[in-house]
Amino acid sequence: MNSVTPQLEILDTDRAERYRDLVGAAVAHTADRFAAVTTPTTDTPAATLRARVESIDLDAPLHSAEAAVDEVDRLFSAEAVWFHHPASLAHLNCPVALPAVAAEAVLAAVNPSVDTWDQSRIGTEIERRVVRWATERIGFADGDGVFTSGGSQSNLHALLLARQAATLRGPASGRRGRPALDDLVVFATASSHFTVRKSAMVLGLPEHAVVDVATDAAGRMRPDALAHAIADVRREGRTPMAVVATAGTTDRGCIDPLEPIADVCDLEDAWLHVDAAYGCGLLVSPTRRHLLDGIERARSVTADFHKSFFQPVSSSALLVRVPEDLGLAAWHADYLNPEDTEEPNQVDKSLQTTRRLDALKLWATLRASGAEAIGRAFDTVLDVAARVHAHVRRHPELELVAPTDLSTVLFRWQPDDVSDDDADALVAPLRAALLAEGRVLIAKTVIDGRPCNKLTLLNPGTTADQVVAALEHVTATAGRLHAELHTTQTTGAAR
Numbered sequence: 001m002n003s004v005t006p007q008l009e010i011l012d013t014d015r016a017e018r019y020r021d022l023v024g025a026a027v028a029h030t031a032d033r034f035a036a037v038t039t040p041t042t043d044t045p046a047a048t049l050r051a052r053v054e055s056i057d058l059d060a061p062l063h064s065a066e067a068a069v070d071e072v073d074r075l076f077s078a079e080a081v082w083f084h085h086p087a088s089l090a091h092l093n094c095p096v097a098l099p100a101v102a103a104e105a106v107l108a109a110v111n112p113s114v115d116t117w118d119q120s121r122i123g124t125e126i127e128r129r130v131v132r133w134a135t136e137r138i139g140f141a142d143g144d145g146v147f148t149s150g151g152s153q154s155n156l157h158a159l160l161l162a163r164q165a166a167t168l169r170g171p172a173s174g175r176r177g178r179p180a181l182d183d184l185v186v187f188a189t190a191s192s193h194f195t196v197r198k199s200a201m202v203l204g205l206p207e208h209a210v211v212d213v214a215t216d217a218a219g220r221m222r223p224d225a226l227a228h229a230i231a232d233v234r235r236e237g238r239t240p241m242a243v244v245a246t247a248g249t250t251d252r253g254c255i256d257p258l259e260p261i262a263d264v265c266d267l268e269d270a271w272l273h274v275d276a277a278y279g280c281g282l283l284v285s286p287t288r289r290h291l292l293d294g295i296e297r298a299r300s301v302t303a304d305f306h307k308s309f310f311q312p313v314s315s316s317a318l319l320v321r322v323p324e325d326l327g328l329a330a331w332h333a334d335y336l337n338p339e340d341t342e343e344p345n346q347v348d349k350s351l352q353t354t355r356r357l358d359a360l361k362l363w364a365t366l367r368a369s370g371a372e373a374i375g376r377a378f379d380t381v382l383d384v385a386a387r388v389h390a391h392v393r394r395h396p397e398l399e400l401v402a403p404t405d406l407s408t409v410l411f412r413w414q415p416d417d418v419s420d421d422d423a424d425a426l427v428a429p430l431r432a433a434l435l436a437e438g439r440v441l442i443a444k445t446v447i448d449g450r451p452c453n454k455l456t457l458l459n460p461g462t463t464a465d466q467v468v469a470a471l472e473h474v475t476a477t478a479g480r481l482h483a484e485l486h487t488t489q490t491t492g493a494a495r
Contacts, residue, residue: 006063011109019109022065027105029073033080040088041081043438049079081441086466089455090443092250092278096312099368100361104312107361113354114147116336117343120357124346127359133366134303135319137283139296144326145319146349147358151277154302154318155244156199157329157351159186161300161320162242162271163203164328179239186210186242187229189256191219191249193275209241218403219252221245223260230268242271247292248278251445251454253385253406255279258294266297274298277316279406281308284375288382291405299325305362307458308378315358377460381407385457387464388471397475399423401452409455410447413478420450422482427451429485430478437477440470 011019052075062068082088084095114120114127127147135143148154167178181204188196190212200209211233214225230240243265245256258274265272274295276283280303282292295301298321305315320326326349332338336353337345347353365374385407392400392411401410413430414423431444431453443454453474457467 004063006061009065022069023105023109025066026069026072029069030077033073033077034082034084037082037085039438040083040085040441041435041438042079043436044079045436084459084461086459086462087440087470088459089457089467089470090441092307092456092458094307094310094458095461097310097361097365097369097374099364100311100315103361103364107357112357114357114359115347115350115353115355116345120346123357123360124344126363127346127357128344130359130363130366131317131319134283134317135321137371138298138301138319140319140321142323143319143321144323144349145317146326146346147355148316148318148350149314149352150306150316151193151275151302151304152195152198153351154277154304154316155193155195155273155275156202157318158273158300158302159196159199159242159244160203160351161325161328162186162273163205165271165325166239166241168328182206183238184209184241185233185238186244187213187226187240187270188244189213189215189219189221189246189249191215191252191254192244192246193250193277196244196275205241219249219254221256221261223257223264226261227264227268230264230270240268240270242273244273244275245298247274247276247280247282247295248406250278251408251410251447252402253278253404253408255291255405258292258297260294262294262297271300272298273300273302275302277302277304278307280304281375281378284309284371285379286372286375287379289375296321308381309362309365309374310377310460311358311361311365314356315361380460381457381462384462384464384467385409388455388457388467391464391468391471395471395475397479398471401447401450407457409457410445410452411455412450412452413475413482418482422485424451426478426482426485427453429481430474433477433481434474440473442474 009015009018062071083093112120112123114123117124131145135145148157163184166184184205186196186200186209188210197210211229213229214222216222226243233240243261245258245261247255247258262272276292276295279292282288301319303317303319305311305317306313329351330348337347346355385404388409389400389404392398392409397413397415399412399414401412412423413426427444428451431442434440434442443456444451445454455467
């Protein structure tokens with residue numbers, strides 16, 4: 001029995017070389033995995049993965065950092081999902097820029113927290129500079145913002161600010177008193193991110209607070225329908241709190257018409273929030289920046305840099321046109337961020353206290369490659385998506401379910417002799433069979449009441465030919481599953 005009592009190794013001056021060796025070993029393991037990847041994940045059954053994890057006694061340490069790093073490689077990395085693989089087509093997860101990965105390693109070791117100035121100093125200045133760069137790209141003349149954990153938090157934060165603005169100023173209708181929470185209304189579409197409704201719940205709004213605005217055939221918000229919806233709400237004596245326009249819906253990848261929506265919001269004095277978590281890469285696109293025309297008129301914007309800016313998770317920001325808006329949700333504590341201090345405490349702007357310096361990753365990427373290189377990479381993804389759309393339209397066994405402004409591909413396997421019911425019934429089993437096999441990863445969703453499968457392209461290194469090859473495997477798998485299901489049904493009926 002090992003009688004040595006294990007000691008916690010803290011990274012400090014005396015362990016600088018130890019850090020170099022241990023992290024070097026972890027990086028070497030990971031580099032080997034990257035070099036050897038042949039599929040986006042493995043075919044190991046879920047029960048086996050669960051059993052492996054459950055078999056480990058977390059109260060029985062390995063007594064060695066090297067052994068722990070080796071176990072991480074064997075347990076996690078060997079079974080990871082690799083988003084850089086060209087057949088990883090399911091979700092909005094991107095391969096990551098190398099300078100950002102290097103900056104992530106720095107963050108892990110230094111472990112800064114950008115809540116107060118005295119904990120970060122230069123880190124605070126870096127984040128403020130990156131935020132200013134992002135707001136300038138949007139077109140905010142004097143904007144501000146704060147990095148967040150992701151689009152969900154950014155949307156929640158935006159709607160909190162909108163709620164505060166609505167309840168502090170009172171209704172535009174001129175009624176006396178401030179509106180009650182039960183009277184506040186958020187306008188969105190059925191395609192808006194689910195966090196709009198979840199945020200409304202968190203903010204104490206009633207279930208009926210979110211009103212779905214009608215959309216056009218492509219799933220984009222109709223400005224005329226928005227104007228009518230706001231008028232209806234005002235007639236009911238309720239107060240418009242915010243309008244959420246989406247620049248890149250999760251399923252369709254469509255962009256709401258921002259300019260005419262902003263016209264309605266200006267006329268109605270309504271807070272316009274643009275959820276550009278997916279489409280924010282267009283801010284640096286050399287060819288498609290015009291798709292975001294009007295975003296500069298928003299009151300707040302969500303940008304997920306860990307999507308179309310190819311940053312490691314997490315890297316998101318809430319960006320506002322009026323810096324004072326961030327103060328609507330500020331809270332001061334004497335021990336942390338007293339009101340009378342002149343120090344630029346970022347916790348004044350954030351929903352979080354302890355918070356990572358995620359801006360450093362984007363800083364490193366911008367300094368290494370520049371914004372235009374990021375934009376060209378995103379353009380490459382969108383170009384590939386357009387070619388894949390054209391392929392699906394021509395394919396005799398595939399149906400293109402909807403167009404896109406970005407990089408999603410909504411499709412259904414349905415040859416001419418396959419009924420709607422049979423095609424619908426195959427969507428979930430097809431996705432599950434491909435996941436179990438590990439060769440091609442796709443997603444599933446529901447569009448206009450019918451299920452379909454989905455590709456989300458977000459890898460500038462993946463070619464259209466590679467996606468087409470993956471789709472051929474998807475098509476062959478669907479045909480096999482359909483035949484098996486038909487045979488089973490026929491056999492069962494004969495009995």
